[in-house]
Amino acid sequence: MNGKSSEVVLSVEHVKKKIGRKWIIHDVTFDVRAGEIFGFLGPNGAGKTTTIRMLVDLIKPTSGMIKVSGYDVNRQQEQALRYVGSIVENPEMYSFLTGWENLEHFARMQKGVDQARITEVVDLVGMNRRIHDKVSTYSLGMRQRLGIAQALLGRPKLLILDEPTNGLDPKGIKEMRQFIQRLAAEGLAVFVSSHLLSEIQLLCDRVAIISSGRILAVGEVEELISGSSDLVIWDLQPAAKGKQILEQLEACQVVEHPEEELDDGILAGMSSDAIVTRMQEHATSRTVERLVREGIEIRAVHRINPTLEQLFLQMTEGENIE
Amino acid sequence: MSSLWPLIQNETIKIVKRKRFYVILLVLLVLVPMFTYAQMKSAERSRDKFNSDWRLELQQRITDNESSLSSDRIPDEWKRYRMIFIQQMRYYLEHDVNPNEPNGVTFTREFMNNSISLFIPLMIMAIASDIVSGERTTGTIKMLLTRPVKRWKVLLSKLVALLMFISLIVVSAYIIAYLVSGLAFGYAGFNLPIFTGFTIVGSEVDMSTVQAVPQWKYLLMQGGLVWYVGVCVGMLAFMVSVLVRSTAASIVIMMAALIAGNILTNMASAWNSAKYLFMVNLNLTDYLAGNLPPIEGMTLNFSLIVLAVWAALAILVSFSVFTRRDILN
Numbered sequence: 330m331n332g333k334s335s336e337v338v339l340s341v342e343h344v345k346k347k348i349g350r351k352w353i354i355h356d357v358t359f360d361v362r363a364g365e366i367f368g369f370l371g372p373n374g375a376g377k378t379t380t381i382r383m384l385v386d387l388i389k390p391t392s393g394m395i396k397v398s399g400y401d402v403n404r405q406q407e408q409a410l411r412y413v414g415s416i417v418e419n420p421e422m423y424s425f426l427t428g429w430e431n432l433e434h435f436a437r438m439q440k441g442v443d444q445a446r447i448t449e450v451v452d453l454v455g456m457n458r459r460i461h462d463k464v465s466t467y468s469l470g471m472r473q474r475l476g477i478a479q480a481l482l483g484r485p486k487l488l489i490l491d492e493p494t495n496g497l498d499p500k501g502i503k504e505m506r507q508f509i510q511r512l513a514a515e516g517l518a519v520f521v522s523s524h525l526l527s528e529i530q531l532l533c534d535r536v537a538i539i540s541s542g543r544i545l546a547v548g549e550v551e552e553l554i555s556g557s558s559d560l561v562i563w564d565l566q567p568a569a570k571g572k573q574i575l576e577q578l579e580a581c582q583v584v585e586h587p588e589e590e591l592d593d594g595i596l597a598g599m600s601s602d603a604i605v606t607r608m609q610e611h612a613t614s615r616t617v618e619r620l621v622r623e624g625i626e627i628r629a630v631h632r633i634n635p636t637l638e639q640l641f642l643q644m645t646e647g648e649n650i651e
Numbered sequence: 652m653s654s655l656w657p658l659i660q661n662e663t664i665k666i667v668k669r670k671r672f673y674v675i676l677l678v679l680l681v682l683v684p685m686f687t688y689a690q691m692k693s694a695e696r697s698r699d700k701f702n703s704d705w706r707l708e709l710q711q712r713i714t715d716n717e718s719s720l721s722s723d724r725i726p727d728e729w730k731r732y733r734m735i736f737i738q739q740m741r742y743y744l745e746h747d748v749n750p751n752e753p754n755g756v757t758f759t760r761e762f763m764n765n766s767i768s769l770f771i772p773l774m775i776m777a778i779a780s781d782i783v784s785g786e787r788t789t790g791t792i793k794m795l796l797t798r799p800v801k802r803w804k805v806l807l808s809k810l811v812a813l814l815m816f817i818s819l820i821v822v823s824a825y826i827i828a829y830l831v832s833g834l835a836f837g838y839a840g841f842n843l844p845i846f847t848g849f850t851i852v853g854s855e856v857d858m859s860t861v862q863a864v865p866q867w868k869y870l871l872m873q874g875g876l877v878w879y880v881g882v883c884v885g886m887l888a889f890m891v892s893v894l895v896r897s898t899a900a901s902i903v904i905m906m907a908a909l910i911a912g913n914i915l916t917n918m919a920s921a922w923n924s925a926k927y928l929f930m931v932n933l934n935l936t937d938y939l940a941g942n943l944p945p946i947e948g949m950t951l952n953f954s955l956i957v958l959a960v961w962a963a964l965a966i967l968v969s970f971s972v973f974t975r976r977d978i979l980n
Binding site for chain 2: 348382385386387388389406407408409410411413415417418419420421422423424425426430434435437438439479483
């Protein structure tokens with residue numbers, strides 16, 4: 330959204346981490362600017378949480394430097410962490426306290442956060458009704474909101490959210506997404522980790538893709554993800570004949586086992602005799618023409634995203650060629 | 652940067668809201684009446700037997716102990732212990748003072764003497780053992796340490812809160828013991844003379860330094876020692892709580908250490924270097940009462956120093972580990 334002129338809020342330079350004898354993170358470098366939503370995409374176990382823990386000084390990097398607003402997170406915690414609000418993994422709050430008492434607890438650990446500010450963040454996350462109940466009675470969605478409230482307490486410049494939609498229902502996910510976008514529009518830098526490609530696509534401006542502790546790519550979401558898709562779903566009638574024709578075409582390969590290539594969300598919405606092909610964008614219109622000429626009824630054609638695994642495959646292949 | 656006071660406030664609120672302290676008070680309120688009742692029964696029995704004449708009773712106990720000295724079946728250490736006991740009882744008899752006059756204050760004194768090595772430390776552990784490990788078990792440590800506050804300040808605030816509650820536990824134990832036992836034995840007894848300052852040389856008791864102090868003064872001295880032991884045990888439990896992630900493991904480790912101490916106190920007199928272990932040095936009030944120390948060569952000052960060294964090391968380890976450690980989960 331914002332151009333490169335925006336202030337760099339978080340800068341991660343050549344960060345490495347060794348735990349025991351094993352290197353968990355190999356040389357991670359990226360910047361996050363004010364007003365942008367930065368995605369951190371990778372499968373579970375890729376080192377996302379370890380990296381996030383380093384961003385908030387829960388883990389010290391073996392080498393490299395992490396700066397927030399110019400302050401070294403590991404050496405000047407008190408200055409750097411003033412500008413950071415975070416939820417690392419689950420928003421674990423004190424379950425024997427009420428939501429309000431939790432917020433008061435964290436407000437005391439920071440200067441300039443008074444009762445009025447607590448009321449403000451409670452309003453912001455829409456928790457007025459239940460804020461004086463014990464956290465042990467909260468649903469996961471409410472805990473998540475309380476987690477965000479505590480992260481926003483200190484008026485941070487950088488918000489770090491680890492899998493923020495984990496465990497939420499579809500409505501909750503949508504609300505969360507809109508909420509994050511509103512915060513970013515107000516100038517906050519938001520760092521979001523996820524293992525879901527679709528979520529990053531819907532939410533983020535830029536993305537870093539991480540796998541086995543290595544950054545595979547950093548860039549605009551459009552460039553990295555959306556452009557790389559070559560999968561097309563066809564809903565044809567009669568399906569068997571349509572498939573035959575598609576198989577004959579050179580520009581188009583039929584995928585025999587779509588369940589291996591597609592996300593569950595897409596598979597669930599597909600009709601049982603839909604055909605999945607792999608083809609370049611420019612070949613689509615010629616293919617449609619051919620099918621129509623053969624008298625096939627075309628009910629739907631749409632291009633879809635590859636899974637994360639495929640994206641990785643493409644990226645690592647690309648590296649090899651270079 | 653940020654001051655320590657609000658952090659201490661946070662830790663105090665958490666301890667109170669977790670209701671640990673209420674549990675401790677409840678335990679005291681249930682157990683003290685039990686002990687009081689037991690004490691009352693034994694007082695009744697001796698009254699029947701000796702027609703309320705404590706001199707007769709004391710004389711009987713001296714004779715009993717003396718006769719057992721000639722028996723071959725009794726180990727030498729026990730004999731030494733009994734010889735010392737006999738000499739002290741004679742001293743009380745000569746000075747016409749009843750060492751066990753049943754009243755609320757005497758009960759409190761006896762109760763605290765018996766609580767110092769296990770019962771009071773146990774209650775302190777109820778708070779100390781999960782003060783850090785509890786935050787790790789529930790994952791709230793992540794919230795706590797991602798604030799703009801240095802880690803040593805977070806830990807220090809927990810330590811200060813713990814010290815406050817240790818003091819509170821010791822004071823509450825005294826108050827509850829006195830109030831409850833007073834119902835049965837009466838609330839008098841503050842000015843009763845108690846002898847202290849027995850110096851033990853071999854099997855002989857040196858009476859030259861003995862002085863009589865009013866029982867309230869004795870209680871104050873005893874309270875100071877109980878508090879000292881409480882603080883030292885608290886520091887060790889605090890360290891274990893920093894080192895171990897699970898609260899259950901943390902409690903088990905400290906319990907094992909304390910119980911090992913109680914066992915060693917009863918049998919380790921031959922193993923001389925055991926006196927450097929913290930857990931055999933917990934019975935500080937024994938020095939005040941003039942009881943035989945578990946291992947030869949132990950004195951009040953020796954025990955105080957051993958405990959202080961252990962506590963200081965525990966704090967050192969706690970802080971150096973806590974400020975450096977990676978919070979992995």
